[in-house]
Amino acid sequence: MLQAIIGGLTLGSVYALIALGFNLTYTTTRTLNFAQGDFVSVGAFVGLGTVGVLTAALGADAVGYVWLYALAAVAAALVMGVLGLPLYLAAIRPFAGKPGMSWVVSTIGFGIVLQSAALSVWGLGARMLPAPFGDEVFRIGEAGFRSQELVVLVLAVAILGAFDVAMRRTAIGRCMRAVALNRDAAALMGIDVPRVMAMAFLASSALAGLSGVLVAPILSASLFMGVIIALKGFSAAIIGGLTNPRGCMAGGLLIGLVESLTALWSAQWREIMVFLLVILVLAMAPNGLFGRKLVEKV
Amino acid sequence: MTKTKTASTNTAPARPRLTALLGAAAAVLMTASVQAQAADPIKIAYNGDISGSPSAESGQIGVLGIGAAVEDINKRGGVLGRPLEFLVRDDLGQPPKAIQNMTDLIDREKVSVVFGPTNSGNALAWKHIANQKRMPVLVSSASSTAITEGPSSGNYLFRVSMVDREQAAALLAYVKKNPEAKAVGFFVETTGYGQAGLKDLEQIAALHGMKPVSIEKFDARDTDMTSQLSKAKAAGADTLVVWAQAAPLGHLVRSMEKLDYFPKVFTTWAASFSGFPEVAGPKLMEWPVFLTTSSERKSAEADSLFARIGPKLANPSMFWAASQAYDTVLLWAAAAEQAGDTKGEAVRAALESLNKPVAGMVKTYDKPFSATQHEGLTAADYHWSRWKDGKVVDFNDPVLAGLQPADFKK
Structure with a gap:
């Protein structure tokens, strides 16, 4: 049971990071990045590539692997964050704020381009990114954990907390909240709305890239791994409420726990239970557990 | 009269000359035709996944094995005196693409044999086409049991690979x-x-x-x-x-x-x-x-093949994929030589009654196939x-x- 809870919270915290990314773009632009899964997968490979390049350049023992891994995580967040800008410019900006759902196809298309390009560089196979604190199993009673599960859990919660504070205390955070609340009023107050929207995509994509590096030592990196993580992240955002960042975080942890605890009974029922939960929540609270209704003027 | 005589005189020696000329022309044409046929390569093909799914790895290595076998056979004079031309079609792991490749290879490229595929699902998707069009297929990778099951009167699929x-x-x-x-x-x-x-x-x-x-x-x-x-x-x-x-x-x-x-x-x-x-x-x-199908290399031939293609393998432990693919080409070539023909029916009949052992990389195949047995390797052969x-x-x-x-x- 303890094993299932830790495992569930670990993956749940990653779903929460992805859900937060969906929240950022939805509240500022009323659009979602359906290529988020590809940003997770490619982010993991950018991390792997960074470790490879640094090891080749500096030598295997030049600095501790923990530092290499940390640099890889930063590189993945930066590269994927910067890639979020062309995504915004090419696939979102022409359609944001306009009626229609063209951005759904354009973001999916951007994801396919990204994945295909990555496939030509890294190929199809699964790769294991070594964990920064080793791959040994720690035991508490009969349950066993790997260090990376705790690293992911702690880092993800820290990042979620930092975002929560940043959104309330920093200028850019306040700008984002202002744009989310009322785009026109924010513009009238002198906020550069397109810049804030671009920042939202940058942050959302960076979170996806970072998530990829965090889970790669647990799940093994493959260019197809992101799809299911992003789908669960999206479900988390729907359950928690797309408009509420704290709700998205709670939704992620809830989904992680539900699938992990269901597996104790029957692994094949995990997905069924997760999506039954999504349907149940939507039936009872259409805007998610902590969301509010957004009125869109057309 | 003179005219006639002349004509006659002229005609009489002209006939043998004309016959000789026609004969020479025919001989030249026949020689050219034989030469053209000798130079006319036999097309053989691989249709399988070499890029689309995680199994593509065995497809890529299989293609290297087939390519090496083609090279070796061409060095010793080809099959029935004709060189082999090897075509590769990537099915991306997708059954519709695999079917499209198959009909293209048979109807347009007029290949004599198809090797592959990598994914069992794709073989099951097009095996009826191979059987209907009487196209010999030597499966070099896919392992689903049902692939080689077919009508005893018209089963053209043979396999040198694992069987589930x-x-x-x-x-x-x-x-x-x-x-x-x-x-x-x-x-x-x-x-x-x-x-x-x-x-x-x-x-x-x-x-x-x-x-x-x-x-x-x-x-x-x-x-x-x-x-x-x-x-x-x-x-x-x-x-x-x-x-x-x-x-x-x-x-x-x-x-x-x-x-x-x-x-x-x-x-x-x-x-x-x-x-x-x-x-x-x-x-x-x-x-x-x-x-x-082969773990450690135990023959000089296997060492030699490994020396040629080993450096191209990201995972040398999958050399078995090259070995068994290499063997499929040897078996087909032996059957075509025995049949004296590359037509599907003749090759299929010869494969089912190979009268000489074929020394391959995985093993020596002594009457590996029959009308009811299309598996070149069985449980006892596995490593x-x-x-x-x-x-x-x-x-x-x-x-x-x-x-x-x-x-x-x-």
């Missing part, structure tokens, strides 16, 4: 014979591959009178199988037979480590694919015992293997040494 049913027969023969295996569990993927494997395992276990204490399933994308393993542990399973692709198999042994539960693990050739050692890591990858120090090596133990042909129930 044969793998299940071999694995369960060992488990049944092993006195330490008191309680066996079956662990399978929820994919078509895993489900077909479970069906074979259950049917063969019934033939042995064995009843698994635990049957657990997992998604091919799963990375944590601790819940399924906990159940097998609680059921007392001391031996697991696993039917899964390389990456989930790696996650299964990682999950075993988390529970500190290490039952004996027997599995298919999937363990030799790169994804397994990559995910499992250097220590855990040595735990399972699995089957391959028992395991990973050791980063290489696939032979696995040997007294139980294996004691296995008799009658133990391979199927």
Whole structure:
């Protein structure tokens, strides 16, 4: 049971990071990045590539692997964050704020381009990114954990907390909240709305890239791994409420726990239970557990 | 008169000259035709996945093996005096693309034989086309049992590769014979591959009178199988037979480590694919015992082939994929030479009654096929293997040494 809870919270915290990314773009632009899964997968490979390049350049023992891994995580967040800008410019900006759902196809298309390009560089196979604190199993009673599960859990919660504070205390955070609340009023107050929207995509994509590096030592990196993580992240955002960042975080942890605890009974029922939960929540609270209704003027 | 005479005189010697000229022209034409035919290559093709799915790795290596065989055959004069021209078609792991490739190769390219595919689902999608169009196919990789099942009057599919049913027969023969295996569990993927494997395992276990204490399933994308393993542990399973692709198999042994539960693990050739050692890591990858068609190289020919293509292999332990693909070309070439023809019917008949042994990389094939038997390799030919120090090596133990042909129930 303890094993299932830790495992569930670990993956749940990653779903929460992805859900937060969906929240950022939805509240500022009323659009979602359906290529988020590809940003997770490619982010993991950018991390792997960074470790490879640094090891080749500096030598295997030049600095501790923990530092290499940390640099890889930063590189993945930066590269994927910067890639979020062309995504915004090419696939979102022409359609944001306009009626229609063209951005759904354009973001999916951007994801396919990204994945295909990555496939030509890294190929199809699964790769294991070594964990920064080793791959040994720690035991508490009969349950066993790997260090990376705790690293992911702690880092993800820290990042979620930092975002929560940043959104309330920093200028850019306040700008984002202002744009989310009322785009026109924010513009009238002198906020550069397109810049804030671009920042939202940058942050959302960076979170996806970072998530990829965090889970790669647990799940093994493959260019197809992101799809299911992003789908669960999206479900988390729907359950928690797309408009509420704290709700998205709670939704992620809830989904992680539900699938992990269901597996104790029957692994094949995990997905069924997760999506039954999504349907149940939507039936009872259409805007998610902590969301509010957004009125869109057309 | 004179005219006539002249004409006659002129005509008489002209006839033999004309005949001689016509004869010479015909001879020139025939020589040109023979030369053209001699230069006219026989097209052969590979239709399989070399880029689209994780199995593409075996396709890429298979193509290298076929290419090497073509090179060797062309060096010794080709087949029936004609050189071989090798075409490669990537089916991307997608059945519709595989079908499109197949009809293109047969109808437009007019190939004489098709090798491949990589994925069983694709072979099952187009095998009716091969049978209808009488196109010999030598399967060099895909392992689903049903691929070589077909009408005895018109089955054109032959195989030199693993067969799922044969793998299940071999694995369960060992488990049944092993006195330490008191309680066996079956662990399978929820994919078509895993489900077909479970069906074979259950049917063969019934033939042995064995009843698994635990049957657990997992998604091919799963990375944590601790819940399924906990159940097998609680059921007392001391031996697991696993039917899964390389990456989930790696996650299964990682999950075993988390529970500190290490039952004996027997599995298919999937363990030799790169994804397994990559995910499992250097220590855990040595735990399972699995089957391959060739583990360690034991002949000078195999060493020579490895020297040529080994440097191109990202995972040299998958050299078996090149070896068996190489052998498919040798077998087809032997059949075409025996038939004196490359037409489908003639080659099929010759394959079913090869009158000379063919020395291949995996083994020497002595009458490998018949009208009812289209498998070039069976359970008794498989190599028992395991990973050791980063290489696939032979696995040997007294139980294996004691296995008799009658133990391979199927």
